[in-house]
Amino acid sequence: MSPAPSTETLRELVLLASRAPSAHNTQPWSPRLVRGAVEVSVIPSRTLPAGDPTFRDLVLSLGAWVESFAIGAAALGRRVVVEPLPALEHLDELPVTGPADPAAPVLRITAPSASTRAKPYATPFTPDDVRRRRVHRGRLRGRPGAFDDLSTLALPRWLSLRRLDDRAMGQLSRLGIAFTASRRTVADELLHWLRLSPAHPQYHRDGMTDAMLAMPAALARLSAPATRRAALRDPIVAVAGVIGRTAESLGRDAPLPPYARSLAASPPDAPEHLVLVADTRAAGVDETISLTEAMDSRIGLPERNVLEAGRVLQRLWLHARVQGMAVSPHSELIDSPAAHGILRRRLSLGRADIALSVFSTGEPVGPVARSPRLTDVTG
Numbered sequence: 080m081s082p083a084p085s086t087e088t089l090r091e092l093v094l095l096a097s098r099a100p101s102a103h104n105t106q107p108w109s110p111r112l113v114r115g116a117v118e119v120s121v122i123p124s125r126t127l128p129a130g131d132p133t134f135r136d137l138v139l140s141l142g143a144w145v146e147s148f149a150i151g152a153a154a155l156g157r158r159v160v161v162e163p164l165p166a167l168e169h170l171d172e173l174p175v176t177g178p179a180d181p182a183a184p185v186l187r188i189t190a191p192s193a194s195t196r197a198k199p200y201a202t203p204f205t206p207d208d209v210r211r212r213r214v215h216r217g218r219l220r221g222r223p224g225a226f227d228d229l230s231t232l233a234l235p236r237w238l239s240l241r242r243l244d245d246r247a248m249g250q251l252s253r254l255g256i257a258f259t260a261s262r263r264t265v266a267d268e269l270l271h272w273l274r275l276s277p278a279h280p281q282y283h284r285d286g287m288t289d290a291m292l293a294m295p296a297a298l299a300r301l302s303a304p305a306t307r308r309a310a311l312r313d314p315i316v317a318v319a320g321v322i323g324r325t326a327e328s329l330g331r332d333a334p335l336p337p338y339a340r341s342l343a344a345s346p347p348d349a350p351e352h353l354v355l356v357a358d359t360r361a362a363g364v365d366e367t368i369s370l371t372e373a374m375d376s377r378i379g380l381p382e383r384n385v386l387e388a389g390r391v392l393q394r395l396w397l398h399a400r401v402q403g404m405a406v407s408p409h410s411e412l413i414d415s416p417a418a419h420g421i422l423r424r425r426l427s428l429g430r431a432d433i434a435l436s437v438f439s440t441g442e443p444v445g446p447v448a449r450s451p452r453l454t455d456v457t458g
């Protein structure tokens with residue numbers, strides 16, 4: 080029996096994993112093959128110091144990468160052993176820019192072939208699902224009930240999926256956008272990852288293209304220069320800041336109808352809005368994490384749990400994909416303190432609950448663009 084996969088197999092799995100989603104399509108992972116295993120380091124220049132200061136989205140993205148790798152391994156009859164390494168708990172020590180440090184990987188994955196004692200990873204998803212999953216920021220037509228049965232997705236006891244009503248989603252999303260627009264460093268960082276014209280040197284490699292954002296061609300043409308030249312960016316960010324701050328202060332106190340009534344009154348074709356919530360107390364019971372560990376992490380949950388949540392998030396997004404649906408994530412609802420506060424009250428979240436991800440889901444109306452990857456071969 081040869082338990083270790085060949086280098087070629089590991090390369091294939093790494094290529095598949097590169098289709099994982101990441102915030103702003105930064106692809107912050109740097110995998111390296113080391114003695115039959117894959118070690119993954121974080122690329123500092125691909126982190127989002129302004130938009131993701133707690134590294135929540137970074138670790139969720141790494142989890143999605145791991146899940147994609149595991150799905151590829153399962154198709155080859157292999158299980159995966161994922162070992163979070165100490166550097167995962169010390170992301171704060173990363174520089175804000177520069178290349179990955181191969182001497183400080185955050186996780187190690189091995190994919191031994193399944194023995195009789197350890198079965199291959201059981202997953203309802205295939206490598207093709209991983210390749211065909213998409214985020215869609217255009218219109219989504221809701222499919223009620225599509226997320227009612229999550230039994231095949233193996234959610235740990237400490238993770239749950241809550242529904243947010245369409246009315247609240249609309250209001251919170253406006254607050255979230257206002258937050259992004261009014262924080263100069265956050266807005267600058269977002270513009271840095273936009274590629275609004277094929278003339279952008281990174282258009283086929285990373286970031287978010289005009290097509291991915293479902294942007295009208297004229298608007299993309301007009302805005303494209305600002306994503307490349309700081310001198311043009313500054314006045315735009317300044318104006319957006321004023322509009323954003325005004326929208327934020329107006330939107331904060333707008334009244335909402337009662338949650339249950341509003342949920343029942345959601346238009347039938349409205350997308351479903353879902354929130355992935357971690358219960359730190361239940362995570363502690365299951366995995367004996369101490370309160371100090373939870374407090375040490377800036378996310379409020381140990382990074383290895385957030386990594387696990389990222390795997391679950393990818394399963395949820397693949398669950399949408401196999402039903403012909405797409406998702407539209409809305410991290411800004413968690414990042415904006417105003418939106419986050421209203422979200423917590425709306426869902427009656429307790430002290431121990433942490434909202435990790437908010438996304439809408441439904442059938443895409445109109446074409447869905449494929450996102451680029453650093454691993455794409457372009458002619």
Ligand SMILES: Cc1cc2nc3c(=O)[nH]c(=O)nc-3n(C[C@H](O)[C@H](O)[C@H](O)COP(=O)(O)O)c2cc1C
Pocket residue numbers: 098099100101102103104135136137139140143212213214215216286287407408409410411449450
């Ligand atoms: C943790 C996480 C957070 C994300 N947050 C947002 C978000 O707030 N808004 C958004 O439009 N897309 C968000 N995305 C989606 C990414 O931008 C998207 O995955 C990336 O651009 C690659 O596109 P693809 O998923 O279609 O391959 C997020 C993705 C991840 C993994």
